[in-house]
Amino acid sequence: MKPTKALHDLGQSLWIDDITRDMLDSGTLRKYIDDYSVTGLTSNPTIFDNAISKSDSYDDEVKRLFKAGYSGEALFFELALQDLSRAADMFLPVHERTASVDGFVSLEVSPLLAYDTEATVSEAKRLFERAHKPNLFIKIPGTKEGLPAIEEAIYSGVSVNVTLLFSSQHCIDAADAYMKGLERRVAEGLSPDVRSVARSSSAAGTRRSSTRCRRS
Numbered sequence: 001m002k003p004t005k006a007l008h009d010l011g012q013s014l015w016i017d018d019i020t021r022d023m024l025d026s027g028t029l030r031k032y033i034d035d036y037s038v039t040g041l042t043s044n045p046t047i048f049d050n051a052i053s054k055s056d057s058y059d060d061e062v063k064r065l066f067k068a069g070y071s072g073e074a075l076f077f078e079l080a081l082q083d084l085s086r087a088a089d090m091f092l093p094v095h096e097r098t099a100s101v102d103g104f105v106s107l108e109v110s111p112l113l114a115y116d117t118e119a120t121v122s123e124a125k126r127l128f129e130r131a132h133k134p135n136l137f138i139k140i141p142g143t144k145e146g147l148p149a150i151e152e153a154i155y156s157g158v159s160v161n162v163t164l165l166f167s168s169q170h171c172i173d174a175a176d177a178y179m180k181g182l183e184r185r186v187a188e189g190l191s192p193d194v195r196s197v198a199r200s201s202s203a204a205g206t207r208r209s210s211t212r213c214r215r216s
Contacts, residue, residue: 007037029090100134103135157190161198
């Protein structure tokens with residue numbers, strides 16, 4: 001038995017922190033899912049910057065989008081949504097098999113919005129609706145400005161991957177924002193089934209926290 005399969009069977013969700021169009025086109029991501037029990041994927045602007053700048057796989061689509069009037073961040077997010085939509089479809093069987101507990105992909109809002117709560121909420125909702133995938137997380141930082149955005153996004157039915165948490169208190173604050181969003185939904189008779197996970201960070205690097213905020 002592969003070590004990754006053994007970890008999976010013990011209840012550990014294995015996510016990869018990378019995505020490129022080459023991974024999708026070559027079948028590499030499919031192999032990760034089928035052969036190595038990978039059950040999720042996350043991304044960030046740096047990952048996509050490296051993917052786009054170090055490969056010619058995006059060249060034709062960049063030219064097409066540019067001619068269609070896309071530029072700057074609009075062009076970037078269109079490319080990211082294309083890739084993550086394909087990845088989300090690959091992970092959808094996992095998502096369905098686990099009753100929406102696993103099988104997610106993640107897209108981060110623009111870091112330029114880090115200090116703007118209202119703009120973060122607006123962009124999170126726009127990206128979530130634009131992708132129209134049940135297994136897409138929108139990544140929002142657990143900062144002072146990010147916490148109310150997390151609450152509002154959850155309230156609006158947007159699944160959230162909370163990032164940039166550097167202490168146990170940050171994790172507690174993120175969980176509190178999540179619960180507040182759910183409580184507002186329940187109070188209005190809306191479904192509380194809105195998922196969230198949290199990522200803890202340290203000086204040694206970033207890892208997915210073993211503790212997730214979930215609603216069954």
